[in-house]
Amino acid sequence: MGELDFQKHVQYIVSVEKKKDSFEALVMEHLRMNGAYWGLTTLDLLHSIDVVDKEEVISWMMSCWDADSGGFAGTVGHDPHLLYTLSAVQILALFDRLDVLDIDKLSSYVVGLQNEDGSFSGDGWGEIDTRFSYLAICCLSLLRCLDKINVVKAVEYIVSCKNLDGGFGCVPGGESHAGQIFCCVGALSITGSLHHVDRDLLGWWLCERQCRDGGLNGRPEKLADVCYSWWVLSSLIMIDRVHWIDKSKLTEFILNCQDRENGGISDRPDNAVDIFHTYFGVAGLSLMEYPGLKPIDPAYALPINVVNRIFFGKS
Known part of the structure; x- marks a missing residue:
């Protein structure tokens, strides 16, 4: 299994930024803001x-800001979206430079982007998804502006997406999926609304995501994938059921990737x-307190010292 190769991963992340003309970079160009956040x-x-x-x-980030709407795009010249707006805010939080934003x-x-029923659209085109509820709530919380939305309605909409198995879907009646569960549990955690979650029922569904190879999947009958080391683990931590999985086997799975x-x-x-997957693997190991890694906050997906600096004025 070996250990986490800190230096090799640092070198890899730096090398990705230098390969701007590669095929991989070009096909992912629209997600560049997200990629910057992950890296x-x-x-x-x-x-x-x-x-x-x-x-x-x-400087590059601010060139992706759309002054007309107030949101951020995934890269220069593209349309703004909540996905990229949260990533931009998270990056500036990492740098302790939220002051460069026009927060209003x-x-x-x-x-x-909040709708009458409490849901959120991802952008001006109107697609609705509980991912966007999380993005909006997390973003506004980091900016200390959560009181600007109707939090009660936002929570009611998320709860309306809860299923009989304890999980959550992207819309009411949508299939439970680990990624959506993180978004809903994260949003409920940030708003102080975790009492709406059936912790034992959801915890059981989430711990059932661990496969024989130690990795976690996103829903039943799927292969394990390193990214669910984040989506599943963070949710289990927020509902205090992370002890229901085998952390040593999951650690081994991530390190073998x-x-x-x-x-x-x-x-x-x-x-x-x-x-x-590099980000989600390292973040998953951080959640499991892997030696030498900074601890990460399961709701805000930022290092705990960054979250403490924003809310408590200390690192």
């Missing part, structure tokens, strides 16, 4: 965020690595 947060968890030029990153304009953009030569983590052993 930078991983570097911070590895105690290595200082390897990047923060001012250069902030940005928060108004997020507030304007490392590229020992070039760094990076893949979805499962021997597959190609990417920045997405």
Whole structure:
């Protein structure tokens, strides 16, 4: 199994940014803001965020801000969306530079995406999904602007997406999925509404996601995937049921997904690595208190010292 190769993963993340003209970079261009968040947060968890030029990153980020709407795009010249807006806020939180934002304009953009039933659209085109409820609630909370939305209705909508198995779907009646469960549990945690969750029922559904190889899947009958090390674990921690899975077997699964030569983590052993799974693998290990990693907050998906700085003024 070996250990987590801190330095190789730092080198991999830095190398990804330098390959802007590669096929992988071009097909992921629309997600570049998310990729920046995944990479930078991983570097911070590895105690290595200082390897990047923060001012250069902030300058690029602000070129992705849409001054008309107040939201952020995934890359320069694209349309704004909640997905990229939260990633931008999280990156600036990492850098302790939320001061560069027009918080009134940005928060108004997020507030304007709440619908009458309490749900949120991802952007001006109107798609509704509980992912967007989490994005909006997390974003506004980090900006200390959560009181600008109708929190009661937002919570009611999320609860309306709860299923008989204890899980949550993307809309009322939607299939329970670990990614959606994280979004709903995370939003309920941030708003102080976890009493709506049946912890034992949901905890059982989530711990059943552990496969024979130790990894976690997103729903029944699927293969294990490193990214669910985050979605499932963080949810279990928020509902205080993380002791229901075998952490040592999950740790072994994640470590076996490392590229020992070039760094990076893949979805499962021997597959190609990417920045997405590298982040979720390292974040999952952080949740399990892997030695040498910064601890990460399960609701805000940011290092705990960053969250403490925002809410308590201390690192």
